[in-house]
Amino acid sequence: MSERKNKEVLSGVHFWQGDTACAEGAIAAGCRFFAGYPITPASEIAEHMAKRLPEVGGIYVQMEDEIASISAVIGASWGGLKSMTATSGPGFSLMQENIGYACMTETPCVIVDVQRAGPSTGQATKAAQGDIMQARWGTHGDHEVIVLSPNSPQEMFDLTVKAFNLSEIYRVPVIILSDEIVGHMWEKVRVPSPEEIEVYNRRKPSHIGEPIFGGVGEVGVPPMPRIGDGFNLLITGSTHNEYGYRKTVDPEVHRRLVTRIVNKIRENADKIIDVETQNIEDADIGVISYGCTSRSVYDAVILAEKEGITVGHVRLRTIWPFPEKVVKEVAERVDFILVPEMNLGQLVYEVERVVGCEARVKAISKIGGGEMITPEEILSEMRKLLGR
Amino acid sequence: MANKHFALKFLREETLPTAFCPGCGNGIVMNCFLKAVEELGFHDLSGFAFVSGIGCAAWCVSPYFKADSLHTTHGRPIAFASGLKLARPELNVVVISGDGDIAGIGGNHLIHAARRNMDLLVICINNFNYGMTGGQVGPTTLHGVITTTTPYGNPEYPFDLARLVESAGANFVARWTTVHVRQLINSIKKALKKEGFRFIEVVSQCPTSFGRRIGKRTGRDLMKWFKERSIHISKARDVQEVEDVIIVGEFVDRDRPGFVRKIHEIIFKVREENV
Numbered sequence: 001m002s003e004r005k006n007k008e009v010l011s012g013v014h015f016w017q018g019d020t021a022c023a024e025g026a027i028a029a030g031c032r033f034f035a036g037y038p039i040t041p042a043s044e045i046a047e048h049m050a051k052r053l054p055e056v057g058g059i060y061v062q063m064e065d066e067i068a069s070i071s072a073v074i075g076a077s078w079g080g081l082k083s084m085t086a087t088s089g090p091g092f093s094l095m096q097e098n099i100g101y102a103c104m105t106e107t108p109c110v111i112v113d114v115q116r117a118g119p120s121t122g123q124a125t126k127a128a129q130g131d132i133m134q135a136r137w138g139t140h141g142d143h144e145v146i147v148l149s150p151n152s153p154q155e156m157f158d159l160t161v162k163a164f165n166l167s168e169i170y171r172v173p174v175i176i177l178s179d180e181i182v183g184h185m186w187e188k189v190r191v192p193s194p195e196e197i198e199v200y201n202r203r204k205p206s207h208i209g210e211p212i213f214g215g216v217g218e219v220g221v222p223p224m225p226r227i228g229d230g231f232n233l234l235i236t237g238s239t240h241n242e243y244g245y246r247k248t249v250d251p252e253v254h255r256r257l258v259t260r261i262v263n264k265i266r267e268n269a270d271k272i273i274d275v276e277t278q279n280i281e282d283a284d285i286g287v288i289s290y291g292c293t294s295r296s297v298y299d300a301v302i303l304a305e306k307e308g309i310t311v312g313h314v315r316l317r318t319i320w321p322f323p324e325k326v327v328k329e330v331a332e333r334v335d336f337i338l339v340p341e342m343n344l345g346q347l348v349y350e351v352e353r354v355v356g357c358e359a360r361v362k363a364i365s366k367i368g369g370g371e372m373i374t375p376e377e378i379l380s381e382m383r384k385l386l387g388r
Numbered sequence: 389m390a391n392k393h394f395a396l397k398f399l400r401e402e403t404l405p406t407a408f409c410p411g412c413g414n415g416i417v418m419n420c421f422l423k424a425v426e427e428l429g430f431h432d433l434s435g436f437a438f439v440s441g442i443g444c445a446a447w448c449v450s451p452y453f454k455a456d457s458l459h460t461t462h463g464r465p466i467a468f469a470s471g472l473k474l475a476r477p478e479l480n481v482v483v484i485s486g487d488g489d490i491a492g493i494g495g496n497h498l499i500h501a502a503r504r505n506m507d508l509l510v511i512c513i514n515n516f517n518y519g520m521t522g523g524q525v526g527p528t529t530l531h532g533v534i535t536t537t538t539p540y541g542n543p544e545y546p547f548d549l550a551r552l553v554e555s556a557g558a559n560f561v562a563r564w565t566t567v568h569v570r571q572l573i574n575s576i577k578k579a580l581k582k583e584g585f586r587f588i589e590v591v592s593q594c595p596t597s598f599g600r601r602i603g604k605r606t607g608r609d610l611m612k613w614f615k616e617r618s619i620h621i622s623k624a625r626d627v628q629e630v631e632d633v634i635i636v637g638e639f640v641d642r643d644r645p646g647f648v649r650k651i652h653e654i655i656f657k658v659r660e661e662n663v
Contacts, residue, residue: 006662033475054658059474059651063467064500071464071497072471075439078458079475101461227437227456227472228479232400234451236459245403245451246459 006055009194018156018183019044019086022112022176023052025160026084028197031110032058033083035072037065037091040124041180042114045086066091070098073109077102078235080226082164086112088180089131090121093138099173100139101237103261106171106213106224108202110163113175114183115291117370126370127180129291132346135175136320142258144265146174146272147320149290153187159317165200166272170264171221177319179342180370181292205231214242218260219267269321276315277326283312285382286330286337286359288351290316292372293340299375304382311382319347324354331358336385340364340373360385395422398433403451408444411599411607413566413592417513418448420569420590421484424576437479439469441494444520444594445486445513463493466501469508477648480580481507487514491547492527498587502556505584507646511576512549512587515594523597534601549589554640559584561639565591565614568636575638583646591634 009028016024023045026034034049036042046062053060059076063069066087073083087095092113102109115131117123135147146166150159156178163174205212205223208231216222222242225231234244239254247253265272278301280286285304289297294315301311312330316323331337337359339348348363355361364381366373382388395418408414425433433455440446442462450459460468465483473481483490490498490512501508517535518524524537528549532541550563560582562575572590579586593599593610604610614634619627621637 006659033471035471054655055662057655057659059655061470061474061651063470064496067464068467068470068497068500071460071467072474074460075458075468075471075473076475077471079472081475083471083475097461098464226476227458228476230434231456232454233456234459235457236450237461238459 008056009191009197011191011193014189014191015186016153016189017044017186018150018153018178019114020048021153021156021189022086022160022178023048024191025157026110026164027052027056027058028157028191029082029161029164030199030201031082031084031164032056033073033076033081034058034085035061035063035069035076035083036085036087037063037069039088039091041116041183042086042088042112044183045112045114066094067098070095070111074098074102074105074107077107077109078227082108082168084110084112086114088114088116089118092131092134096134096138099145100141100143102173103139103143103145104237105235106222106261107173108167108171108224109173110160110167111173111175113177115177115179117367123370125180127292127342127372128367128370129179129293129342130346131177132319132341132343135177142262144172144262145320146170146172146265146318147177148174149177149316149319150182151291151294151315152182153185153189155317156182157189157191161197161199165198168200168202169221170268171202171224172265177291179292181372211242213240213244214257214260219263220260221264265321272318272321273323274317275323275326276317278313279310280312280314280326280330280333282310283330283334284310285386286312286314286334287378288314288316288327288337288339288347290319290347293342296373296375296378297340300378300382303375303379307388309382309386309388322350322354327351327354328358331355334359337361338364338378338381340378342366342373394426395419397431398422398425398454399452400454406452407447409596411593411595412444413515413590413594413607414445414448414513416566416569417484417511417590417592418452420572421511421576424573424580427573428577428580435480437472437476437481439465439472439481439483441465441485441489443486443489443518445484446489448484463489464497465489466494466497466508466510470501470506473507473648474651477507477652480509483508483510485512486519487512487516487528487549488518488526491549495527498553499556502553502558502585502587504647505557505559505644507583507585507648509579509586509588512589513592514549514589515592515598517594517598519594519597523601535598550587550635550639553587557585558587558640559644559646560586560641562637563589563591563634563639564636565618565634566593567611567615567618571636578641582643583649584644585646
């Protein structure tokens, strides 16, 4: 496509599918390394990156499996490149050990999970939202990651840019938890001019010898050099002190390290969390939604309005860290909160935990065949709860 | 001033002595690698990056080498190293890890990196067992041998790693034992100067977890055994029972372009066409 002329940011209005928008968002954010393995419904991201990355001087490599893909991504990130991989449930499961390595070594990287129906091979071409808890707790041990949930091709672009920025700022893996519907949905995508796109880059150490795994207080993010710049880096997934030396039996070093890599996300949750709200100040009923399901909620809000029901809708762009405050706020004002999701109940338990006795929380679950929860199904549940 | 050992300038002295067991072969491999580097004229390891996995052999580089090291997850160092090399092609990226790590859990990465001709030097220290975890059977354990998880003898057969990697497409493959110090140094020197995938298997002794269960309780016993069993590849053509011998030497030395060069040719071509 000669009209692209090796451009890094394809400013303008496009008709794209979500997977394409995600790949373009990555390139606009400065991603110059992609390692992946084909899997439905995420393969289009790899295919687009394979075509586009060489145009901007970036590296695309197809690895032998998803374990190798995430490994290469982490290696390239320590080589100084913003790096990404994209997969779906089965591949995401394979990546979990090294997502933990990225948490422990504080390696910025972006992992896209275009969710499909599991468990196991499940229904490879059909949408689902069954990886909510895997994204949070998939790797072993105490850790925090950031998980974003786009609901349109536009957000596949916007939130991918954001994912890279958060990853660079907090030195943490960021997961874009998309789904088959959003990944394969074609819609208008507006790509801003390069000047309009905010791009953050990792903070580099000011001098050789500056600690890069600590020494920044209890919630701080240390600077990160590249391999090959004379720092004599010791990078390890074993418990290490602030200079990278393995300390595998010292209780204090372990507590300090793991507490900080958890708290640097928890304590900054307010800065990280991003939600969209409708009518939450004056609602008859609450709905907490995310991803493709939120598209049905938009319609349900309109249908309910016609029947005189005001729906307070919180749509989570950030799933983890969980937006506790806004969910609590809604719970204080309504008697019922609905949580529609294409699984048999995952995020609903987090909502219940946060809401406590403030309101009654009810799941709307649907799985199989990639069938979305319809606006009518949500509306019918609202009528039942409100006795109308 | 007392004469310092040549290798100390390449090591983090504050981390010495190493944590390796008495008689372990890892020190010999470290010594040979650093000797090769010294003989090639390097004064420090700044042009190198080292990647290792999990296991005793992975500790050679982390923390002892005064260099950048990426101590990764079990079995994955070659995959991490591939990403690093693609990001920093100017660095000499070297993987040093054990047979369980590289040929067991990480075997898939080994053959695919060889097939891809990824620009890495991989040194696999083969001690025939999982030493760090106490001497369990591994992908290189000889048939019939007793280990902690083959108490009645190993029913499986070992990989011939050098031949495996040669047939997968590597540019350079050699196998030596810790007895063949001079030959090993020369092969490392040769490999460091080449592009593409280079693989050196070093048969090494683990008296603590392996040797003592087969009646060879010291490093010396095992090294003597290696010496008696070794046969150079030039004299090994008629050897049928590879189980009984260790074929040493350079198995392949070819010059196909490495992956880094091929991918940069593609990038150059794409960018030229699009301008």
